[in-house]
Amino acid sequence: MKFRRSERLIDMTSYLLDHPRHLVPLTFFAERYSSAKSSISEDLAIVKETFEQRGIGTLQTVAGAAGGVKFFVNVSDEEARPFVNELCSLIAHPDRLLPGGYLYLTDILGNPTIVQKAGRIIASAYVNTKIDVVMTVATKGIPLAYAVASQLNTPVVIVRRDSKVTEGPTVSINYVSGSAKRIQTMVLSKRSMPEGSRVLIVDDFMKAGGTVMGMISLLEEFNGTVAGIAVLVEAEKIEERLVDEYKSLVKLTDVNVKEKTIQVAEGNYFKRRTEE
Numbered sequence: 001m002k003f004r005r006s007e008r009l010i011d012m013t014s015y016l017l018d019h020p021r022h023l024v025p026l027t028f029f030a031e032r033y034s035s036a037k038s039s040i041s042e043d044l045a046i047v048k049e050t051f052e053q054r055g056i057g058t059l060q061t062v063a064g065a066a067g068g069v070k071f072f073v074n075v076s077d078e079e080a081r082p083f084v085n086e087l088c089s090l091i092a093h094p095d096r097l098l099p100g101g102y103l104y105l106t107d108i109l110g111n112p113t114i115v116q117k118a119g120r121i122i123a124s125a126y127v128n129t130k131i132d133v134v135m136t137v138a139t140k141g142i143p144l145a146y147a148v149a150s151q152l153n154t155p156v157v158i159v160r161r162d163s164k165v166t167e168g169p170t171v172s173i174n175y176v177s178g179s180a181k182r183i184q185t186m187v188l189s190k191r192s193m194p195e196g197s198r199v200l201i202v203d204d205f206m207k208a209g210g211t212v213m214g215m216i217s218l219l220e221e222f223n224g225t226v227a228g229i230a231v232l233v234e235a236e237k238i239e240e241r242l243v244d245e246y247k248s249l250v251k252l253t254d255v256n257v258k259e260k261t262i263q264v265a266e267g268n269y270f271k272r273r274t275e276e
Ligand SMILES: O=P(O)(O)OC[C@H]1C[C@H](OP(=O)(O)OP(=O)(O)O)[C@H](O)[C@@H]1O
Pocket: 137, 138, 139, 140, 141, 177, 178, 179, 180, 203, 204, 205, 206, 207, 208, 209, 210, 211, 212
């Protein structure tokens, strides 16, 4: 059955969006549409141009016999900013404030539309970064970690705060949870990731950064490399912030637990993108 160009473009776009960072050989599309590879190359040029013009992402071509094309999500700032501003308005409710300057985010983290969009935007910040694994810590960071990892075509590694028989042999470290100055434990199965993995650390919220630091320490036990750190929301700046290099979509700027007021602004996501 022959496919018209318009049909090929629609189906090809859908396939590429569903398979981010997968290498798709041109022959795959040529056979799928019973078309010549030259026609497929022309189709892909149109898809690439439109993706880039509409701020959706880009296509990278891998030359050679084992080559093909890979879709990389790369949401433009014009596309991302309205979403982040909407997120700010959603978060800026004083009744979200919790003791210790933490925030109630469970409703947002339970909203697949929000989490998937945030995942695409965070993944866009690493379009030129090689990432083998996305790491998070149970529990609230898990939905966002999966949303980011699905765009990076990587597995998710979930650090636990306790050891379970079902995890097999594990590595554990103790860390100081920043603000609370509590000694806490992090545990990870020895089978969770290969030695030397390049890891993107993702979490929902960062206050003092103790949790992120804990994951960094754990990573050292696997000779892993921190490829990046991304959080949905960062608490307002505090002196003893343990982590400097990270990206956030939203930040709390002025929290007054007593007055129950909260100011929220864009995180450093856009700032760091312009600096890159
Ligand atoms: O920067 P820090 O001061 O370390 O705080 C950030 C931690 C605290 C909170 O997790 P918890 O509510 O402790 O745990 P869970 O995600 O399981 O609810 C949040 O999800 C981050 O992981």
